[in-house]
Amino acid sequence: RIRHYRWEVKYEFKSPDCYRKLVITINGRSPGPTIRAQQGDTVIVDLKNSLLTENVAIHWHGIRQIGSPWADGTEGVSQCPILPGDTFRYMFVVDRVKNTKSVILLTTSLFSEFVDFYASMFLFEFVIINAGTYLYHAHYGMQREAGLYGSIRVALPTGEAEPFSYDYDRSIILNDWYHKSTYEQAAGLSSIPFVWVGDPQSLLIQGRGRFNCSTPGIATGFCNATNPECSPYVFTVVPGKTYRLRIGSLTALAALSFEIEGHNMTVVEADGHYVEPFVVNNLFIYSGETYSVLITANQDPSRNYWTVTKMVSRNNTTPNGLAIFNYYPNHPTKSPPTVPPSGPFWNDIEARVNQSLAIKSHPNYIHPVPQTSDRVIILLNTQNRINGSVKWSINNVSFTLPHTPYLVSLKENLLHTFEQAPPPDVINGYDNYDINAVAPNVNATSSNSLYRLKFNTTVDIILQNANTLNVNNSETHPWHLHGHDFWVVGYGRGKFNVSEDPKRYNLVNPIMKNTVPVHPYGWTALRFIADNPGVWAFHCHIESHFFMGMGAVFEEGIDKVANLPSSIMGCGDSKRFVKP
Numbered sequence: 001r002i003r004h005y006r007w008e009v010k011y012e013f014k015s016p017d018c019y020r021k022l023v024i025t026i027n028g029r030s031p032g033p034t035i036r037a038q039q040g041d042t043v044i045v046d047l048k049n050s051l052l053t054e055n056v057a058i059h060w061h062g063i064r065q066i067g068s069p070w071a072d073g074t075e076g077v078s079q080c081p082i083l084p085g086d087t088f089r090y091m092f093v094v095d096r097v098k099n100t101k102s103v104i105l106l107t108t109s110l111f112s113e114f115v116d117f118y119a120s121m122f123l124f125e126f127v128i129i130n131a132g133t134y135l136y137h138a139h140y141g142m143q144r145e146a147g148l149y150g151s152i153r154v155a156l157p158t159g160e161a162e163p164f165s166y167d168y169d170r171s172i173i174l175n176d177w178y179h180k181s182t183y184e185q186a187a188g189l190s191s192i193p194f195v196w197v198g199d200p201q202s203l204l205i206q207g208r209g210r211f212n213c214s215t216p217g218i219a220t221g222f223c224n225a226t227n228p229e230c231s232p233y234v235f236t237v238v239p240g241k242t243y244r245l246r247i248g249s250l251t252a253l254a255a256l257s258f259e260i261e262g263h264n265m266t267v268v269e270a271d272g273h274y275v276e277p278f279v280v281n282n283l284f285i286y287s288g289e290t291y292s293v294l295i296t297a298n299q300d301p302s303r304n305y306w307t308v309t310k311m312v313s314r315n316n317t318t319p320n321g322l323a324i325f326n327y328y329p330n331h332p333t334k335s336p337p338t339v340p341p342s343g344p345f346w347n348d349i350e351a352r353v354n355q356s357l358a359i360k361s362h363p364n365y366i367h368p369v370p371q372t373s374d375r376v377i378i379l380l381n382t383q384n385r386i387n388g389s390v391k392w393s394i395n396n397v398s399f400t401l402p403h404t405p406y407l408v409s410l411k412e413n414l415l416h417t418f419e420q421a422p423p424p425d426v427i428n429g430y431d432n433y434d435i436n437a438v439a440p441n442v443n444a445t446s447s448n449s450l451y452r453l454k455f456n457t458t459v460d461i462i463l464q465n466a467n468t469l470n471v472n473n474s475e476t477h478p479w480h481l482h483g484h485d486f487w488v489v490g491y492g493r494g495k496f497n498v499s500e501d502p503k504r505y506n507l508v509n510p511i512m513k514n515t516v517p518v519h520p521y522g523w524t525a526l527r528f529i530a531d532n533p534g535v536w537a538f539h540c541h542i543e544s545h546f547f548m549g550m551g552a553v554f555e556e557g558i559d560k561v562a563n564l565p566s567s568i569m570g571c572g573d574s575k576r577f578v579k580p
């Protein structure tokens with residue numbers, strides 16, 4: 001079956017946390033519409049970019065894009081950005097776009113007509129392989145945090161059953177929210193002196209949060225505590241029923257804990273894979289992850305309960321996010337009679353590591369993991385300075401995107417468009433690197449080099465955390481791999497020991513995921529098979545960290561990629577393939 005969506009991406013003024021700012025919406029909404037599909041369906045999204053002066057690209061997070069690597073939606077890797085103009089008639093549209101910009105500045109009343117006339121159409125088409133919970137979001141600059149995101153819910157084929165049962169199925173996305181524009185943030189991050197984005201102003205539950213409008217310095221008219229757009233999200237339950245709640249996180253920065261006052265949650269799915277069920281009070285969730293939990297409405301039904309998200313892993317000033325867990329037929333806005341739970345301590349690393357260790361594959365759904373690997377890449381994550389700017393580097397390479405998407409460059413042999421010398425599999429001097437110390441890392445450079453993997457080989461990635469540029473500080477980084485699910489074979493504290501630690505890998509029932517945290521001063525080991533022809537980003541899902549270089553790219557089987565659609569071209573050296 002084909003699921004066909006028509007989306008218009010557009011800036012609108014919204015007040016998701018009561019504070020009014022420009023938000024990128026899809027068909028007027030943020031979060032955008034949920035994509036609902038069944039395993040094996042083809043999804044088609046016709047995307048009209050009505051941002052007028054801003055490019056866009058949307059990534060289908062967790063969808064492996066087997067046979068359609070050009071539809072991954074990663075600007076600079078799998079496609080050129082989608083211009084506010086028709087990609088297929090590039091030369092013509094650029095002229096028009098220039099004209100419209102100047103007209104718009106003069107006459108805003110003509111705005112919507114110009115949008116309709118010049119908006120670009122870009123076709124995403126891909127096949128859904130796995131049932132489960134996925135996400136979509138912008139993958140151009142730091143645009144995701146302007147509100148361009150949503151859920152993908154994929155059901156099993158008709159007649160197949162999940163290994164658990166429930167009465168109702170719901171999806172929510174957790175997010176953090178900043179009042180500064182992505183531009184102001186990006187400018188600060190690339191300035192000397194460096195200006196950090198700071199803590200988010202609020203936490204959103206399914207696009208709703210609450211900023212304190214009495215905060216000093218807020219201009220009048222910008223914050224309205226009674227705006228219905230920022231009334232808390234309400235999750236209504238019928239007493240006695242069991243709910244499958246699909247929870248995704250797309251925070252720009254925050255690691256979160258999530259809890260429903262007085263209710264346990266049984267974790268049953270992670271990133272589209274069934275887990276051996278385990279019970280939690282607080283679910284820790286990192287940006288780019290999804291979980292399904294089962295919740296039974298088995299508490300006193302005469303009242304409502306709080307739902308709380310809290311920022312953890314960094315000392316922070318962000319107030320907790322609140323929603324209402326509403327027992328029918330109580331009024332949905334009836335305030336719970338209790339003080340909201342205050343959540344776990346932000347610095348309780350052990351509780352978070354323990355949850356990571358608890359996630360195992362469901363015994364009936366184990367994808368057997370190869371018992372050995374062909375290549376081991378140890379990725380040392382460091383914060384350092386390059387030419388005076390604060391950057392993140394992976395094996396001393398601070399990643400930058402090329403102007404010509406790798407997919408086009410590699411397929412069409414435009415090898416002059418990016419740095420050819422590959423980054424190292426392990427840095428020189430790794431054995432002596434002190435992960436507990438502030439390291440000046442004078443060897444770090446910026447580069448758009450990539451790792452080329454031999455097709456069908458098994459690759460181990462060790463994410464090795466270290467101290468930042470601040471003493472006694474190491475952060476949590478959620479790493480996301482495009483185009484694959486990987487087995488999470490191990491977590492450890494301190495420095496990875498190449499000869500000893502692999503002996504303790506879980507090669508029996510490791511979970512498969514597409515996003516995984518590396519905890520402070522720790523390491524995380526992943527294994528995947530390089531069997532999906534294409535070019536795939538692997539990066540920290542913290543928006544500002546990827547912007548600062550915390551990423552890498554893998555190529556595999558480029559010779560097996562079919563002819564590329566010209567709709568992904570039109571930038572850098574890929575221009576030459578666009579026929580008039």
Ligand SMILES: O=C1O[C@H]([C@@H](O)CO)C(O)=C1O
Nearest residue numbers: 196390468469470475545548
């Ligand atoms: O990338 C980051 O930069 C700041 C800080 O380390 C420098 O001010 C921070 O907290 C990050 O996560």
